[in-house]
C-alpha cells in the first residue's frame with residue numbers, strides 16, 4: 001500500500017529551511033507511528049550554502065526513513081544581472097526551478113510509492129500553486145514569520161491598490177494595516193518598495209494567493225499576537241475573498257539536537273565564566289551585516305555602555321546599500337580590519353567578538369545571557385521568547401520592521417533603537433538602549449515579562465501539535 005507523504009517546499013535560505021524542517025518533525029510527532037513521511041523540495045545553486053548542505057545531511061542521517069530531501073538539479077542562472085533587483089532575481093530563480101523541476105519531483109515522489117496527502121509551500125514558492133491546483137493536491141502555505149507580518153501581507157494587495165506611488169516615494173507616510181501598529185511606508189520589505197521593480201508585482205501575486213490556499217499555517221501562538229490574530233479571524237485583512245483557515249502551530253524553533261557539535265563553542269566556554277544575566281548578545285540572523293562605519297558605532301556604543309557583551313560580526317556587505325551579505329560573498333574576512341583599532345583589547349574580559357556564526361539557541365538559553373540585540377528575524381524572535389530573554393529591536397530588511405513594531409509596541413518584549421533617516425544608528429543611541437535594557441528598572445521589568453511569555457510559549461508548545469490542518473488520510 002502507498003504511504004502518505006506531505007511535501008514541503010521551503011524558500012531557499014537557512015531561516016526558511018530550518019523552520020520548515022521543524023514543521024515536518026511536528027507533523028511526524030503528531031501522526032501515528034510510520035503512517036506518514038515528509039518530502040522536502042530544495043532549490044540548489046547559489047542558495048545552497050555549505051551550512052545548508054551540512055544541515056540537510058545531518059537531518060537526513062537523523063531521520064533516514066521519515067524525512068527525505070529532493071534537491072532540484074542545478075540550473076545555471078545569471079545572478080549578476082544589474083538591471084534587475086536582488087529580490088527580482090531571487091523570485092525568478094524560484095520560478096525557474098519550479099517550472100523545470102517541481103512537477104518532476106512530485107511525479108518521482110508519487111512513483112516511489114507515496115500518496116501525496118498535502119503540499120505545504122512558502123510564500124515565495126507561490127509559483128508552485130497553480131501547478132498543485134491542476135494536480136488537485138490540497139495546498140497550504142507555511143508562513144515562517146508571525147501573525148503580524150501575515151496580517152500585513154494579506155492586506156498588502158489592497159494597500160497597493162489604494163496608493164498610486166511607490167512606497168519608497170512615500171517616505172513620511174504611515175500605513176495602517178488591520179491589527180498592527182502604524183508603519184512608515186518606506187519600512188515595508190524591499191521587494192515592494194518600487195512599483196517599477198518586477199519584484200513588486202511578484203510579491204503582490206504571492207500575497208494575493210494566500211487567501212486562495214486550503215489554509216495558512218503560521219509559526220506563532222495566539223497568546224503572543226492576539227491583536228493581529230483577531231484582525232485576521234474577523235476577516236479584516238482580506239478584501240475580496242473569504243479569509244482562509246489559519247492554523248497557529250508555533251512556536252517552532254530549531255532543535256539544538258540537530259546542531260553539529262564537535263566541541264563546545266568558544267563563546268559558550270566564555271559565557272560559563274560570566275555572572276548570571278549579565279551578558280548582552282548581539283546577532284543579526286543568518287545574513288545580517290553592517291557597513292564598516294556602522295560596525296564602528298556599534299563598537300563605540302558597546303564600549304561606552306560598560307556592559308558585558310557577546311557580538312557576532314559578519315563581513316560588511318559588498319553592496320553597501322544592503323544590510324545583508326549575499327549567499328556567495330566571501331566569508332573569509334579579517335575581523336581586525338572590520339573592528340576599530342584596539343577595541344578587542346580595551347573590552348577584553350567583559351566582551352567577546354565571534355566571527356560569522358554562534359550557536360544562537362544555546363547562547364540564548366545560557367544563564368549568563370540577559371539581553372539580545374536582534375534584527376527581529378522571526379526565528380530569532382521566537383528563540384529569544386522561548387529562552388525568556390528580552391530584546392533590543394534593530395530591524396534590517398525583509399518583514400523585520402513589521403516584527404519590530406509588534407515586538408516593541410504591542411508585545412512590549414523589546415526596546416526599539418532609534419534610527420536616523422538612512423537607518424543609521426549612532427553609538428550613543430545604542431549605548432542608551434543597552435543601558436536601558438541591561439541596567440535599568442525598565443530592563444528588569446522587561447526581563448520579568450519575558451519570563452512570563454516564556455511560560456506561555458512553553459504552554460503553547462505543550463498544546464501545540466494540532467496537525468488538524470492536514471486533510472484526512474485516504475482509508
Ligand SMILES: O=c1ccn([C@@H]2O[C@H](COP(=O)(O)OP(=O)(O)O[C@H]3O[C@H](CO)[C@@H](O)[C@H](O)[C@H]3O)[C@@H](O)[C@H]2O)c(=O)[nH]1
Pocket residue numbers: 014015016018144145254283284285286287288312356357358359360361376377378379380381383397398399400
Ligand atoms: O550566528 C548565528 C546566526 C543565526 N543563527 C540561527 O539562524 C536562524 C536565523 O533565522 P531568523 O532569525 O529568522 O533570521 P534570518 O536568517 O534573517 O531569516 C529570514 O527568514 C525569517 C523567517 O521567515 C524572517 O523572519 C527574516 O526576516 C528573514 O531574513 C536562527 O535560527 C538562529 O538561531 C545562529 O544559530 N547563529
